[in-house]
Amino acid sequence: MELFLLIFFCMCLFFPILHLFHCLPWFREEDELVKHNPKTEKGVSILVPCYNEAGIIETSVHSMRSLDYTNFEVIYINDGSADETFELLHQHLHLKKSWKAPLGKLSHEEVEGVYQSALYPNIYVVNKENGGKADALNAGIEYAGKELVVTLDADTILTSSSLTVVNEKFADPNVVAAGGMIHVLQTKTSNPLKKLSLAGTNMLIRVQMLEFLKAFYVTKLSLARFQALAIISGAFGIFTKQVLIDVGGYRSSVGEDIDITLKIHRYIAKQKNKKILLILDAISYTELPETWRDLFKQRIRWQKAYVDCLVHFRSFFGKTFITKAVSFFYIFESFFVGILAAYFTVGFFVANAFLNVEFIYIGFIIVYLSYIYLFNFIYNLLALSLVKRHGFTFEKGDSFRLFKTVLYDVFIHRFIIMYFVMYGSVAYFFNRDWKKVSRTGRKYEMDPVSQVTAYKREV
Numbered sequence: 001m002e003l004f005l006l007i008f009f010c011m012c013l014f015f016p017i018l019h020l021f022h023c024l025p026w027f028r029e030e031d032e033l034v035k036h037n038p039k040t041e042k043g044v045s046i047l048v049p050c051y052n053e054a055g056i057i058e059t060s061v062h063s064m065r066s067l068d069y070t071n072f073e074v075i076y077i078n079d080g081s082a083d084e085t086f087e088l089l090h091q092h093l094h095l096k097k098s099w100k101a102p103l104g105k106l107s108h109e110e111v112e113g114v115y116q117s118a119l120y121p122n123i124y125v126v127n128k129e130n131g132g133k134a135d136a137l138n139a140g141i142e143y144a145g146k147e148l149v150v151t152l153d154a155d156t157i158l159t160s161s162s163l164t165v166v167n168e169k170f171a172d173p174n175v176v177a178a179g180g181m182i183h184v185l186q187t188k189t190s191n192p193l194k195k196l197s198l199a200g201t202n203m204l205i206r207v208q209m210l211e212f213l214k215a216f217y218v219t220k221l222s223l224a225r226f227q228a229l230a231i232i233s234g235a236f237g238i239f240t241k242q243v244l245i246d247v248g249g250y251r252s253s254v255g256e257d258i259d260i261t262l263k264i265h266r267y268i269a270k271q272k273n274k275k276i277l278l279i280l281d282a283i284s285y286t287e288l289p290e291t292w293r294d295l296f297k298q299r300i301r302w303q304k305a306y307v308d309c310l311v312h313f314r315s316f317f318g319k320t321f322i323t324k325a326v327s328f329f330y331i332f333e334s335f336f337v338g339i340l341a342a343y344f345t346v347g348f349f350v351a352n353a354f355l356n357v358e359f360i361y362i363g364f365i366i367v368y369l370s371y372i373y374l375f376n377f378i379y380n381l382l383a384l385s386l387v388k389r390h391g392f393t394f395e396k397g398d399s400f401r402l403f404k405t406v407l408y409d410v411f412i413h414r415f416i417i418m419y420f421v422m423y424g425s426v427a428y429f430f431n432r433d434w435k436k437v438s439r440t441g442r443k444y445e446m447d448p449v450s451q452v453t454a455y456k457r458e459v
């Protein structure tokens with residue numbers, strides 16, 4: 001038992017320490033340093049799947065008018081919405097029938113009509129029968145007319161310069177996919193490339209913001225440098241259209257964003273120099289759940305997605321867990337340390353609560369809890385320092401809010417996340433459905449720079 005505890009503790013210690021150091025500037029890859037300065041803009045098709053998005057669709061349309069980029073189109077895919085999503089799209093865009101033709105490469109539910117905005121000719125709407133998010137994205141790819149495809153959630157807002165940054169990174173012909181940086185929409189200010197604000201947010205939003213900062217600026221950055229980024233978030237993903245077609249598009253599953261990322265990893269496994277990036281300077285903002293009910297639905301879905309892809313890609317992982325970094329980290333970090341360790345930890349504590357605990361096990365419990373508290377505290381501080389290094393600061397008056405949020409995250413929220421992991425991992429085998437997170441219905445203002453850009457374009 002003592003040897004098992006030692007091995008378990010060392011595994012739990014290894015990955016956090018690895019990411020803590022590997023995310024530092026000393027380990028920057030060539031992709032992060034090289035500036036390509038392309039002379040032309042690659043064409044970008046922005047796909048926005050919509051299912052009952054009436055509460056946020058006006059904000060989304062307004063944000064699309066504000067992008068400081070010329071060669072792009074937007075395709076809203078109304079996936080059989082039962083609310084006023086399609087009516088609102090027509091109201092804000094003044095839709096007319098379009099003859100835009102599909103590629104005929106990917107299967108999806110029947111498309112009832114394709115429309116083009118009379119006000120903004122680069123914005124289209126594909127109206128189709130409901131088939132789920134993956135099906136909607138496949139339909140969007142079919143009608144995408146540009147070289148690059150950007151996938152966004154309906155509640156995601158791109159900053160004005162984000163597509164310019166994407167264009168610069170994809171000037172490298174070896175880049176086939178990338179994930180953009182995601183900040184929390186509820187913390188957005190009038191200066192979205194430099195300032196964040198916690199004013200008016202509740203503790204649930206603040207602790208999720210911390211999670212995102214740790215995930216992107218520490219863990220995801222480290223994994224991307226290892227070429228082991230297993231999740232390109234559906235809230236802001238960037239792909240060459242050709243690679244999406246070559247891998248057969250999206251699979252209808254509980255986690256289409258993990259699935260498509262692993263599909264691309266499997267596809268490029270035998271292709272020299274092809275790579276997937278994390279672009280921290282391509283900034284977007286997405287709305288996060290504001291209630292425990294919605295957070296529970298979101299996190300259970302995420303955990304089901306992890307397990308679903310573990311099962312679906314087990315052959316790929318088994319063959320490449322030594323040769324490919326993405327397989328190694330998915331199996332050892334995400335599965336053994338991320339999932340199995342949660343069950344072991346709870347089981348160990350519960351068992352010892354009803355047994356005579358030997359001194360060595362009491363010592364292990366104390367050391368293990370200390371490790372959880374210490375490393376989570378260090379992760380928070382490091383993430384906040386890296387955010388500042390990338391040019392972001394918080395508003396005046398946020399310091400005490402941040403301090404309280406860090407304490408809550410370290411001593412309480414960490415164990416709530418453990419519950420989500422345990423529940424979601426088991427729930428996958430009984431119910432693979434997932435419930436949509438409710439939108440707040442709040443209207444978010446665009447930054448002044450973006451509004452000037454939109455005005456110039458319309459003039």
